[in-house]
Amino acid sequence: MKTLLKVEDLSVDVGSTRILKGLNLSVDRGEVILLLGPNGSGKSTFLHTLIGDPRYKPASGRIIFDGADVSQLPMVDRIKLGLSLGFQFPPKIRGVTLRFLAEKILEKRGLTRSEAGRLIEKYSHILNLDYLLDKDLYVGYSGGEIKRAELMLTLLQAPRLLILDEPTSSLDVLTQKYLLKFLLDLHQKTGQTMLFITHDLAAIAEIADRTAIMYLGDIVEAGPTEEIFYNPRHPYTIALLNSIPSITGKVEDVHPLPGPVPDPVNPPPGCPYHPRCPFSFDKCKSKKPSRFYFDHDKFVACHRFETK
Numbered sequence: 001m002k003t004l005l006k007v008e009d010l011s012v013d014v015g016s017t018r019i020l021k022g023l024n025l026s027v028d029r030g031e032v033i034l035l036l037g038p039n040g041s042g043k044s045t046f047l048h049t050l051i052g053d054p055r056y057k058p059a060s061g062r063i064i065f066d067g068a069d070v071s072q073l074p075m076v077d078r079i080k081l082g083l084s085l086g087f088q089f090p091p092k093i094r095g096v097t098l099r100f101l102a103e104k105i106l107e108k109r110g111l112t113r114s115e116a117g118r119l120i121e122k123y124s125h126i127l128n129l130d131y132l133l134d135k136d137l138y139v140g141y142s143g144g145e146i147k148r149a150e151l152m153l154t155l156l157q158a159p160r161l162l163i164l165d166e167p168t169s170s171l172d173v174l175t176q177k178y179l180l181k182f183l184l185d186l187h188q189k190t191g192q193t194m195l196f197i198t199h200d201l202a203a204i205a206e207i208a209d210r211t212a213i214m215y216l217g218d219i220v221e222a223g224p225t226e227e228i229f230y231n232p233r234h235p236y237t238i239a240l241l242n243s244i245p246s247i248t249g250k251v252e253d254v255h256p257l258p259g260p261v262p263d264p265v266n267p268p269p270g271c272p273y274h275p276r277c278p279f280s281f282d283k284c285k286s287k288k289p290s291r292f293y294f295d296h297d298k299f300v301a302c303h304r305f306e307t308k
């Protein structure tokens with residue numbers, strides 16, 4: 001079976017606010033998919049819902065992993081199936097070393113001590129963590145070291161779908177590049193399937209097969225990365241890509257998107273992007289656009305395409 005993950009019409013409420021609104025996405029085996037979208041658009045909520053975080057229960061919709069409906073499965077059972085978010089250190093942890101945590105993970109996977117030792121050496125070397133293996137966690141760990149250590153523990157879990165929430169944030173530019181190259185190599189050598197969030201557009205261009213753009217709790221455009229970059233269709237995607245020269249240029253040249261910043265508590269009626277959209281017309285203010293498919297894996301949710 002080609003499809004590893006299929007998300008169908010997934011909606012999630014936090015309190016009385018609908019954070020995810022009928023989201024659809026599929027991930028094929030061996031694919032790398034990146035999620036992009038403004039702060040607060042629901043990206044992290046989506047990933048946490050996938051892994052069964054008890055804070056986020058689907059109000060409707062289904063999550064199918066490897067052919068089985070896991071929507072109601074507890075987190076521990078999803079981990080056993082290979083559906084888990086990147087390892088995250090608990091906020092307070094003392095008297096434990098990285099090697100200890102790594103050994104525990106590999107013991108659970110049934111590896112012998114010597115196999116575990118070899119794997120730990122390999123990954124700690126690749127991620128430049130050898131010097132930290134036997135040091136108490138957090139005693140002298142920088143933000144970047146924590147990120148790399150978390151990635152190492154994630155990879156030792158051998159997830160079938162590697163899900164990462166902003167893996168390169170808080171890393172210096174060189175380490176970001178190195179880590180991305182590492183993920184790319186890993187993907188090319190092992191065919192590792194990946195789904196991750198980043199705000200780094202260069203990273204997406206380099207390693208993602210497909211890109212999905214989120215806005216106010218739904219995916220508004222998705223498709224092969226090249227298509228999204230060279231032929232963006234949704235006005236938010238166009239605005240986002242147009243902002244790249246401003247990001248690399250002078251601060252004075254940076255222009256925020258016009259209109260109000262999206263608020264999930266008071267979402268606008270109709271198309272969620274209409275208060276900011278330069279192409280908005282009457283219908284946009286009252287009717288939410290449905291997905292218009294150009295191909296089975298390529299769609300945009302915008303009335304301009306629906307009406308063609």
Ligand SMILES: Nc1ncnc2c1ncn2[C@@H]1O[C@H](COP(=O)(O)OP(=O)(O)OP(=O)(O)O)[C@@H](O)[C@H]1O
Pocket residue numbers: 014019037038039040041042043044045046055264
């Ligand atoms: N546990 C929670 N309790 C209250 N509100 C929440 C909770 N989780 C998410 N939200 C709200 O849901 C919305 C989406 O948040 P989420 O963290 O998924 O956004 P994001 O796209 O990951 O943003 P960022 O790029 O800033 O990480 C936000 O308005 C956030 O405040």
Ligand code: SF4
Pocket residue numbers: 234235236271272273274275277278279280281284289301302303304
């Ligand atoms: S549906 Fe209308 S408001 Fe929404 S993105 Fe398309 S043109 Fe703009």
Ligand SMILES: [Mg+2]
Pocket residue numbers: 043044045165
């Ligand atoms: Mg987030």
